[in-house]
Amino acid sequence: MMYQIRQMWLALRGNFTAALATLTTMTLTLALLGAVSLLTLNLERTLSGLEKEVEVSAFLLESANDATLLKTVQALPQVASARIVTKGKALEQLGQDLPGILEPGSLEENPLPDSLRLTLKNPRDVQVVAAQLKALVGVESVEYGEGYVDQALSTLESVRFLGYGLVLLLLLNSLFNILSTVRVGMFARRVEIEVMRLLGARRGFIRAPYVLEGIVLGLLSSLITAALLYPAYFALTGQLRTLLPSLPLLEDRRVVLELLVGLVGLGVLVGGLGSWFAANRYLRELE
Amino acid sequence: MIQLRHVTLEYPGAAQAALDDINLHILKGEFVYLIGHSGAGKSSLMNLILKRETPSRGEVYLSGESLRKYRGGRVALHRRRIGMVFQDNLLLQNLSVFDNVAFALRVIGVPQREWAARVLSVLAQVGLESRQSALPRQLSLGEQQRVALARAVVSDPPLLLLDEPTGNLDPDTSGEIIRLVQSTNLRGTTVVFATHAREVVEQFRHRTLTLRRGKLVRDDPFGGYAL
Numbered sequence: 001m002m003y004q005i006r007q008m009w010l011a012l013r014g015n016f017t018a019a020l021a022t023l024t025t026m027t028l029t030l031a032l033l034g035a036v037s038l039l040t041l042n043l044e045r046t047l048s049g050l051e052k053e054v055e056v057s058a059f060l061l062e063s064a065n066d067a068t069l070l071k072t073v074q075a076l077p078q079v080a081s082a083r084i085v086t087k088g089k090a091l092e093q094l095g096q097d098l099p100g101i102l103e104p105g106s107l108e109e110n111p112l113p114d115s116l117r118l119t120l121k122n123p124r125d126v127q128v129v130a131a132q133l134k135a136l137v138g139v140e141s142v143e144y145g146e147g148y149v150d151q152a153l154s155t156l157e158s159v160r161f162l163g164y165g166l167v168l169l170l171l172l173n174s175l176f177n178i179l180s181t182v183r184v185g186m187f188a189r190r191v192e193i194e195v196m197r198l199l200g201a202r203r204g205f206i207r208a209p210y211v212l213e214g215i216v217l218g219l220l221s222s223l224i225t226a227a228l229l230y231p232a233y234f235a236l237t238g239q240l241r242t243l244l245p246s247l248p249l250l251e252d253r254r255v256v257l258e259l260l261v262g263l264v265g266l267g268v269l270v271g272g273l274g275s276w277f278a279a280n281r282y283l284r285e286l287e
Numbered sequence: 288m289i290q291l292r293h294v295t296l297e298y299p300g301a302a303q304a305a306l307d308d309i310n311l312h313i314l315k316g317e318f319v320y321l322i323g324h325s326g327a328g329k330s331s332l333m334n335l336i337l338k339r340e341t342p343s344r345g346e347v348y349l350s351g352e353s354l355r356k357y358r359g360g361r362v363a364l365h366r367r368r369i370g371m372v373f374q375d376n377l378l379l380q381n382l383s384v385f386d387n388v389a390f391a392l393r394v395i396g397v398p399q400r401e402w403a404a405r406v407l408s409v410l411a412q413v414g415l416e417s418r419q420s421a422l423p424r425q426l427s428l429g430e431q432q433r434v435a436l437a438r439a440v441v442s443d444p445p446l447l448l449l450d451e452p453t454g455n456l457d458p459d460t461s462g463e464i465i466r467l468v469q470s471t472n473l474r475g476t477t478v479v480f481a482t483h484a485r486e487v488v489e490q491f492r493h494r495t496l497t498l499r500r501g502k503l504v505r506d507d508p509f510g511g512y513a514l
């Protein structure tokens with residue numbers, strides 16, 4: 001093993017420019033990957049916050065039996081919670097929401113109906129539940145902010161999808177960087193590799209220093225990335241918290257650390273796998 | 288030991304086959320010269336035995352086993368049975384004489400505690416025990432070729448292939464190399480020696496195979512140089 005480590009060190013030193021280029025590109029890629037992951041995590045929080053706020057309102061006819069309807073609705077599998085808001089309670093709430101415009105006692109008659117307010121286990125079921133509610137006897141109309149909710153959900157879904165797409169592309173970029181570095185390194189030492197092959201060295205023996213080189217490059221670049229990203233992220237969230245206090249930012253240090261540990265693992269994996277593939281392919285071409 | 292049956296080797300795009308319907312049998316413990324002009328097919332034949340090439344037609348056997356289906360790790364094991372010396376010796380320039388020879392033991396997984404005894408013993412045989420710390424560039428061409436020979440035999444292979452090992456050497460140094468190879472052969476190693484050095488073939492007579500434009504045109508059990 002000491003021999004393989006020494007050979008790995010010689011490969012890194014002998015191929016220093018290419019190794020440095022890979023280290024730089026991989027660090028930038030992992031930094032972008034980390035930033036996109038943090039952005040995606042923050043979007044997830046915004047999205048799940050928005051999803052939790054999705055509420056379906058079913059406005060009831062005067063003749064409706066509120067208690068029976070409540071039981072029926074609570075039995076629906078998609079429903080997380082349901083409650084009755086009486087017309088009096090609704091007017092009171094409206095008065096609180098529009099102070100100065102709707103004074104208590106200013107109306108001769110309460111024009112608002114009783115309503116059922118529902119939250120759903122999965123907000124994507126909103127249209128199905130709305131249709132079921134409309135079909136119930138005693139329900140006059142149903143509202144769930146159609147248009148706004150659907151559009152917000154689909155926009156955030158697209159952003160999330162794009163984020164993951166970008167992450168995938170960046171990972172592939174890192175992999176190709178490692179592939180070319182290892183290939184250049186092996187080409188530079190082709191005589192030694194040829195001697196090894198003629199002396200009867202197995203592929204694993206020839207490959208080992210290059211796989212170690214990939215792992216070391218992956219480890220170094222991901223550690224640099226983590227060391228840069230961690231303070232930069234919390235400096236940025238500190239600023240944003242001051243400017244936009246209502247933004248649901250991810251500020252749990254443990255979650256961020258876990259993400260960065262994952263990034264280090266990914267760096268090592270990409271480095272190791274990339275160099276393994278490159279070395280194997282080079283050796284196969286020689287056979 | 289080595290058997291070729293109707294072996295033809297064609298390279299893509301080449302007008303003529305590198306080897307054309309070769310049949311030969313080399314017995315265990317034999318010393319055989321392979322002679323012919325440049326391009327006659329000597330190196331191609333060596334490459335077939337080393338499994339660097341696969342015949343387009345026919346079969347190559349080593350110790351009764353066809354090499355055709357050998358892949359990956361099996362090729363590596365096959366090559367461990369063969370010591371190889373080239374004209375340009377292929378020594379690793381950043382390693383000392385000792386380390387170059389020990390390298391052959393390292394790559395095949397011989398425990399490190401055995402290296403010193405085996406390397407020093409084989410360096411003594413080629414007369415380079417005192418130069419074990421020197422780098423290849425500090426040696427003469429003849430000494431470098433002796434190191435290459437030491438590296439080829441340190442793992443005690445049953446077969447030794449030499450491809451123009453005296454090509455860059457003066458007659459005296461060539462004679463030294465041949466004598467070392469002969470002493471290896473006397474210990475039971477089969478030797479296949481490709482050369483176009485007439486004086487070597489004439490002076491140290493052994494069975495001689497002559498190749499011309501890829502064909503085996505002469506197989507002389509008593510030796511002698513005739514192209």
